[in-house]
Amino acid sequence: MKAVLCKELGPPDSLQLREIDIDPPAADEVQIRIDACGINFPDLLMIEGKYQERPPLPFIPCGEVAGTVCATGGSVSSFNIGDPVMAVTYRGGLAERINVRADSVIRRPASMPATVAAGFPGVYATSYHALKQRAALQPGETLLVLGAAGGVGLAAVQLGLGMGARVIAAVGSEDKAAALREMGVHDVINYQTADLKEQIKTLTDGRGVDVVYDPVGGDLFDTAVRCIAWNGRLLVVGFATGRIPELPVNLALLKGLAVVGVFYGRFEKEQPALAEQNMAELLQLYVDGRIAPVVHQVFPLQDYATALNALTTRKVVGKVVVETGTLDAHD
Numbered sequence: 001m002k003a004v005l006c007k008e009l010g011p012p013d014s015l016q017l018r019e020i021d022i023d024p025p026a027a028d029e030v031q032i033r034i035d036a037c038g039i040n041f042p043d044l045l046m047i048e049g050k051y052q053e054r055p056p057l058p059f060i061p062c063g064e065v066a067g068t069v070c071a072t073g074g075s076v077s078s079f080n081i082g083d084p085v086m087a088v089t090y091r092g093g094l095a096e097r098i099n100v101r102a103d104s105v106i107r108r109p110a111s112m113p114a115t116v117a118a119g120f121p122g123v124y125a126t127s128y129h130a131l132k133q134r135a136a137l138q139p140g141e142t143l144l145v146l147g148a149a150g151g152v153g154l155a156a157v158q159l160g161l162g163m164g165a166r167v168i169a170a171v172g173s174e175d176k177a178a179a180l181r182e183m184g185v186h187d188v189i190n191y192q193t194a195d196l197k198e199q200i201k202t203l204t205d206g207r208g209v210d211v212v213y214d215p216v217g218g219d220l221f222d223t224a225v226r227c228i229a230w231n232g233r234l235l236v237v238g239f240a241t242g243r244i245p246e247l248p249v250n251l252a253l254l255k256g257l258a259v260v261g262v263f264y265g266r267f268e269k270e271q272p273a274l275a276e277q278n279m280a281e282l283l284q285l286y287v288d289g290r291i292a293p294v295v296h297q298v299f300p301l302q303d304y305a306t307a308l309n310a311l312t313t314r315k316v317v318g319k320v321v322v323e324t325g326t327l328d329a330h331d
């Protein structure tokens with residue numbers, strides 16, 4: 001099969017598209033014919049050796065896949081060949097096929113196209129876990145989402161609104177602010193041109209927000225932590241700016257603030273039943289039309305480097321997806 005290989009750590013341009021063999025699925029695995037693969041920020045960190053997990057080289061990067069079951073291992077009874085599925089695999093996704101343990105494969109609704117499914121489970125599962133289990137977000141509370149047009153950010157905006165919160169979406173450009181307003185988000189702040197702290201003060205009558213969702217880190221974290229109300233929660237989701245910020249803990253004392261870490265991969269391993277329940281609820285929200293995944297652009301497999309580099313431009317609204325099935329047409 002064709003696969004993109006990371007043979008040495010470096011930027012997306014150092015990856016290589018190659019022909020490789022794939023083993024048949026093990027007894028407890030299914031083999032998925034991948035139609036589409038979602039690109040996530042951690043994929044960039046992983047190929048550059050900056051992610052918490054450093055897989056042995058060579059490896060196939062990107063790990064949010066959607067496709068169809070094309071083979072099943074001997075002990076698998078939960079899936080049949082032809083079933084439409086998706087999975088978060090953390091790597092192995094920029095390829096035509098992948099073997100995945102059957103217990104981590106998710107059946108995708110018939111109404112969910114592969115290009116949508118390839119950008120669905122990672123970001124929605126992360127943001128739902130963050131808002132539901134980690135922040136215990138309540139109806140009527142105010143939620144500030146930083147990087148609100150990005151993958152996890154936009155999912156947090158949609159889920160926060162669905163959970164009955166007042167959502168303030170904060171983004172780094174006017175284009176992104178306009179895109180969010182067009183989606184019906186009422187309170188949007190462009191933190192490149194406006195003073196975030198002042199805007200939050202105005203929007204909340206000086207009270208501050210109950211929950212901050214932060215996938216960005218850096219200077220924005222330093223400002224956002226000063227926008228939190230009494231008894232607030234600060235969700236530490238990621239550091240897209242590249243700087244892991246530090247918190248003066250007197251702020252935690254003064255605000256009765258809880259700093260809450262969010263690590264979806266670990267949550268899924270430690271509490272699989274709860275993660276499964278979350279995913280069932282998310283799929284129902286999708287089927288009911290209460291969340292609407294946004295696909296920014298779909299690239300053919302051979303444009304993998306452009307797809308990965310797109311995340312560094314800060315112009316993406318929603319998800320970037322690579323369509324593996326387009327390879328023959330372009331190769």
Ligand SMILES: NC(=O)c1ccc[n+]([C@@H]2O[C@H](COP(=O)([O-])OP(=O)(O)OC[C@H]3O[C@@H](n4cnc5c(N)ncnc54)[C@H](OP(=O)(O)O)[C@@H]3O)[C@@H](O)[C@H]2O)c1
Nearest residue numbers: 041147150151152171172215237238239240262263264314
């Ligand atoms: N904790 C978890 O379990 C978990 C799970 C998934 C992802 N994450 C983390 O969440 C973060 C976001 O992931 P994502 O896939 O949603 O990424 P994404 O779609 O690229 O969104 C990241 C957002 O960060 C903002 N940003 C600010 N400075 C940036 C910079 N220098 N480079 C790139 N973006 C910058 C951008 O928004 P503006 O331009 O509007 O500022 C961008 O929309 C990453 O750090 C990722 O590792 C964590």
